[in-house]
Amino acid sequence: MIVKKISLVVTALFSFSMFAQESAEFSREIKQDIKLSYLDSIKSTFKKEPLAAKVDSLWMNELVSLDIYDDLTKDIQTINKDVTVDEELPTELLKQRLAAMNEKSPFEIEYNQGLENIIKSFLKNRKKSFSRLMALSEYYFPIFEDAFAKQNVPLEIKYLAVVESALNPKAVSKMGATGLWQFMYGTGKQYALKIDSYIDERSDPLKATAACSEYMTKMFNIFGDWELVLASYNSGPGNVTKAIRRSGGKTKYWDIRNYLPRETQGYVPAFLATMYLFEYHKEHGINPERAVVKNFETDTIAIKNQMSFKQIADLLDMPQSQIQLLNPSYKMNIVPFYQGEQHFIRLPKDKIATFVSNEDQIYAYVKHDTEFRSTSSRLAVKYAPKAKPAAKPAAIDNSDYEFYKVRKGDNLGAIASKYNVSITELKKWNNLKTNSVAVGRSIKIKSEEPASVKTNAVIDKREEAIAAADDKEKSKTVDQDYVVAAGDNLGSIAKKFGTTIAELKELNNLTSNNIGLGKTLIISKASPIIEEPASITSAIASNSVDSFKKKASSKNIGEDYYVKKGDSLYSISKKYPGVTISDIKKWNGIKDEDIKPGMKLKING
Template sequence: MIVKKISLVVTALFSMSMFAQETAELSKEIKPEVKLSYLDSIKSTFKKDDMAARVDSLWMNELVSLDIYDDLTKDIQTINKDVTVDEELPTELLKQRLAAMNAKSPFEIEYNQGLENVIKSFLKNRKKSFSRLMALSEYYFPIFEETFAKEKIPLEIKYLAVVESALNPKAVSRMGATGLWQFMYGTGKQYALKIDSYIDERSDPLKATIACSDYMTRMFNVFNDWELVLASYNSGPGNVTKAIRRSGGKTGYWDIRNHLPKETQGYVPAFYATMYLFEYHKEHGINPERAVVKNFETDTVAVKNQMTFKQLADLLDMPQSQIQLLNPSYKLNVVPAYHGEQHFLRLPKDKIAAFVSNEDKIYAYAQYESLNKTIPTRLAAKIAPKAKPVREAVESSKEIQFYKVKKGDNLGAIADRYNVNISDLKKWNNLKSNAIALGRSLKIKSDVDTAAKAVKEPKSIPSIDKNTDVAIASAEDNDKVSVQTVEYVVASGDNLGSIAKKFGTTIADLKELNNLASNNIGLGKTLVVSKIVTEIEEPVSTAIASNSVDSFKKKAPSAKSMGEDYYVKKGDSLYSISKKYPGVTISDIKKWNGIKDEDIKPGMKLKING
């Protein structure tokens, strides 16, 4: 009996092991099908490059960090040259080192107590900062030196970028000075640096350095002294000439220093102190941090189509922060595509090979992404539409419909069309505000009958939700006229001139339409960029049949309109208006309206008295 039981147990265990083995073999044979994303399918066809880029993420954070800039800028502005600093550096040894620096430099580097105090202050408080700055310098200094050498400018000027921006191309001062060399907006334009909604070349290391070189050359021709050139770079040439006059005609920096602005008094000493620490960092135990990316390890490639840094980072398997570091002049992390202009992208050399080998596939993916994903709200504000709202037939399904946002749309209008709440629209589409981007597909949970009714029975043009971030067109009706306005939300980098150019109007018209007393406009302000007043007759019920959503038909002036008012539209002239009324001349219109010249503006009311 016991033997029989043991036999049964052994048989059962053997059967279980055989079943487990068969199950394992079966699981090996049946593999679940893995669906690749479009990105993965594109990348799987890429030609691979043997060299792989290795980027230290911690060091990348150092490159884009602004904390050194903030600390160093505060130091230079507040440093007191007359306060003795307790730091181990014998005065005689410092004098010897300064004399050695002076021997190989066109600058007049000489010892004084103020300079010693600044050097000791940096040594005491900024050792760690200079260790990080020296890592950054391995990337930027070769760019500076190559440009300065071509223009016969002292290579020591490279240290000025440390004082100005702590070698951060994204540094922006309280006054708006931007980039490695801290150019103000007007100065940047003066030296032909491109500044628009997408690009700010004040942050381009190469182009900004060329502009700096140009400035230095011009100022040296004026002052014939490099120390005065440095002082003029900080405070402007006007302050330097005033200091020369106040000092009785002396032309040495140390002779006129006390007559310069307070910040400039510490500016040149800070420049010399920076030069000293870079020259003698080993003697003071300052160990430069490791620099992973060097300038000679990068190259540029022309980009033919618009694409985002995110798309490039995904395709090339590299951190987006590295693309930002190498291409700081692109403000929105987008490489734009302008008609007739080329734009370049700087990448590590091994990534250049991957880009060029797979260029067509990269552009195809970028286009696919652009068609299937929403664009950033800030970007939508800059490419805002000018035309009237245009509605599109809804792609319907059994339970959920999708609506593609077109020119002039807003959440209120779309919610009204589908008889749903704005809050529901925001919930279904994970919207945090009322802003909707042009081209985005919105999910709408309503029945099919409601959707069909929305297409067949268009309502009148809706009022506008003022919280939207894109330019929008609105209409206000009364018994006689329809007033349509196009609005634009001011974005970073905008000014009245650029907005006027974008919408084909003038600065004067913008100021009049918005009751502006000056050219100053605040970020986020909503501007009326055009206002068109037209007479209306009645709603046109058949408009949707011709793919139009204009709910009103404009009344054309005729002989019967004599004695009525005419509202000037964009593109009108006195000649074109007179032709609309038989027997009416330009002289008649000017006489009836007290017009001395032919200057008329959109929205102006003209009397046609016949």
């Protein structure tokens, strides 16, 4: 009996050992089948820092939103200081508070009916806006105060940025004034702010504030009165000196106000009303929204080679919009590299730590990614057959173009990025000589080459490969949605579906790497993955890795497509070979290019 038990135990142990060995071998086989992209293989070597900074996505939206700027600008330009506003604020109490503010300020803050009307108008119509502005001020005011203190400029002038730009570094006026302090092009150049195709330092909070501080100091040396300095900032020193002459030589703002331009007459009172609301917001029930990240929680690092915001976002697992938020002076979402000059990128401190600890790998990936894109473009040209010279230039067919109406805040770089084309192409299609483009203008974006002039052999070969793959039923499908299971994380899900963590976060609006069990993640639209023709694959093999296999979508009959954030009719048409923008408009009864996330489109219906 004992011998039987011992033999059973030995047999069980041996069987368990064999099972464990087979499981280990099976596990190794699975791991070998999961091929890491070059990006993920680089990131897998990164040294991780324990510090974690979370950026509230709602607060980020506030920083790049232009709605407060539009509302406040309209208010200041149209507000009538002579119209009485019905709002609960006793005049005597207001006089006491203004007197208390005057005691601790170099500004001449005195009560008048016009100022009371503007304060009451802001309280009645703009309470919510000021709550949001106070959240933004937690990020920007420390920058302003530091710059003003160095030049002995009154710290209260920080409130002027609220009046000028609603604390939005991307704000652009109808006249072209740009940035937090609304510098015109000429004024920006006068104060040594760099403005070129890649950079506009009028949108740089640090450099633009330093320039503003220098301007204020010079104007005070001329006028000797801070209210007149503010008036000159709005209408120019020439208009202020004219008003002084017309008033008979008076040198106080309140004495010459009626001789100033109409907008400037309400400009200084709007500044003082803003100062009052920031000082007494609690008394009026204005509860400031809190900013999650402060300026002192960020830092800068010098960039040694040109890199795009997308490359940085992919490498550091952060939303591209956050990089745009912290670096508003880069116009094309690219940090350029000029010989003999240094350019910096501002990032949260934990991302700075990751960048500094892994610089070699980061620059290696950027070089690889840039060379790969460049090589792919050159190959496309190389494989294209020579086009026969035409006797006469063909007339432009607008059916081959999509039209985009330029909105406030747009630039050629942003439009080119949205439609995945180059700035050079945009300028060529629209006969533009410079990078500036007027608000309201319709920009042509080429949707696709006409069938009669298709010359790209790579596309032809890819279509052949798709047809061959359809015949042999070699295509595989990728699920659009995925439900998070126990043990999952963004890294394992990204590897499973051949994507990156950054793309998953962008698709699902995630601000951190945390995902809940049972959450449904958007992966991508179900589509076949087709192997590239051997001739093309071998041509670019030396410049790519397994992760860079191309994906193409076959033209599915009667397929429904759900519009995602960032989609356009142009980008959707590119997902379906042979489908044009005109087709999608016809099938769905669309008259213009406006589509919204979540909208269902019929493809070849």
